[in-house]
Amino acid sequence: MNMKYRVSLLITIFFSGIFLGVTNYSVSKEEDSMRNKPMKNEFMSKDSVATFAGGCFWCVESRFEKVEGVRSVVSGYSGGEIENPTYKQVSSGKTQHIETVQIHYDPDTVSYEKLLEVLWREIDPTDNGGQFVDRGPQYRPVIFYHNDQQKMNAEISREALNQSDRYGKPVVIEVIPFNQFYPAEDYHQDYYKRNPLRYKYYRYNSGRDQFLEKVWGDDQDNISKEQSSNKVVASAMEKKEKFRRASDEILRKTLTKIQFHVTQKEGTEPPFDNAYWDEKREGIYVDIVSGEPLFSSLDKYDSKTGWPSFTQPIKGTEIVEEKDYGLFAPRTEVRSKQADSHLGHVFNDGPAPTGLRYCINSASLRFISKEDLKKEGYGDYVSLFFEGEI
Numbered sequence: 001m002n003m004k005y006r007v008s009l010l011i012t013i014f015f016s017g018i019f020l021g022v023t024n025y026s027v028s029k030e031e032d033s034m035r036n037k038p039m040k041n042e043f044m045s046k047d048s049v050a051t052f053a054g055g056c057f058w059c060v061e062s063r064f065e066k067v068e069g070v071r072s073v074v075s076g077y078s079g080g081e082i083e084n085p086t087y088k089q090v091s092s093g094k095t096q097h098i099e100t101v102q103i104h105y106d107p108d109t110v111s112y113e114k115l116l117e118v119l120w121r122e123i124d125p126t127d128n129g130g131q132f133v134d135r136g137p138q139y140r141p142v143i144f145y146h147n148d149q150q151k152m153n154a155e156i157s158r159e160a161l162n163q164s165d166r167y168g169k170p171v172v173i174e175v176i177p178f179n180q181f182y183p184a185e186d187y188h189q190d191y192y193k194r195n196p197l198r199y200k201y202y203r204y205n206s207g208r209d210q211f212l213e214k215v216w217g218d219d220q221d222n223i224s225k226e227q228s229s230n231k232v233v234a235s236a237m238e239k240k241e242k243f244r245r246a247s248d249e250i251l252r253k254t255l256t257k258i259q260f261h262v263t264q265k266e267g268t269e270p271p272f273d274n275a276y277w278d279e280k281r282e283g284i285y286v287d288i289v290s291g292e293p294l295f296s297s298l299d300k301y302d303s304k305t306g307w308p309s310f311t312q313p314i315k316g317t318e319i320v321e322e323k324d325y326g327l328f329a330p331r332t333e334v335r336s337k338q339a340d341s342h343l344g345h346v347f348n349d350g351p352a353p354t355g356l357r358y359c360i361n362s363a364s365l366r367f368i369s370k371e372d373l374k375k376e377g378y379g380d381y382v383s384l385f386f387e388g389e390i
Helices: 003-024 057-064 087-091 112-120 148-163 196-206 208-229 236-242 248-254 257-265 379-384
Strands: 048-053 070-078 098-105 142-145 174-177 181-183 283-287 293-296 319-324 331-336 342-347 357-360 365-369
Touching (some): 057 112, 112 148, 148 174, 293 379
Parallel strands (some): 142 174
Antiparallel strands (some): 070 098, 283 293, 283 365, 342 357
């Protein structure tokens, strides 16, 4: 065997070993028999959580760990019915689990909307049969929403991406409720750091980077540049973008019938038979459509009318007032500034200090308790209820 042939053979064997190690996730019997427990993370109480699926979790994890404001990214499994699945079980496609990553992030630094934009730049949202070289439902892209606001934001972002016609075909990524998350085996965590050569070889041969370069080109890294220069959303233009209204099609899917009737058709819900008329917890109330902050429990009082009533909006909140001639006498209608949602009416029979009664439909509101303000992205309002930030 001449030297030239020997070198060629050694190179072939070397890279074949890498490829086999990647595709088979070669691990010890001890690791392979591991069972996972539901995720218990120290960041849960302080940070917000996002859960995404985008094919091989090695790739998705490596991308999100580079985002400013992201505290922790864990690879794991979601969407299935059995508890504590192993990689072998999930990769077989028989458990209904999907390879996912769970992202713990500081909402004061990076918003959920920005995380969605990062996700678009890492996956192919038009392919629900898998991602790139990894085929099967266990590798399909999915957004698992943790609350109604995440659901609405995901629907809006997906619709905008679809309307952009960037791919030349429909965006079909699923938006479904989060159920459970099981961390993957230890050898999967930070795989791109522990096994950089194998990771790079796999990633290149998967076709992911070639696809992303073709679709996004120079736009692929725009998010990271925006992150560096805009840590906190503060300007009126940014707020308007953050608290935008979705299309009627999305609102019909995400709102209940009564929520849609009240906010979009100027309806009124029954007194004493609504979510917040007797709510006594401390927190803020935001527009169910856009999420813009509207009222605080500090200004809420029992008006004996059967609807949630407030003496004033949250300081700095832009509430729109319009004349309503729908009944026998004109009234003053109250609408949200950014989403133009019908909220209720304001009357001049309230208590001090304003003498006003903002009579608001519960169906137009979403309540966020004071303990959840920071992780829900409303950290600016923590000081209303706490002397220092939690």
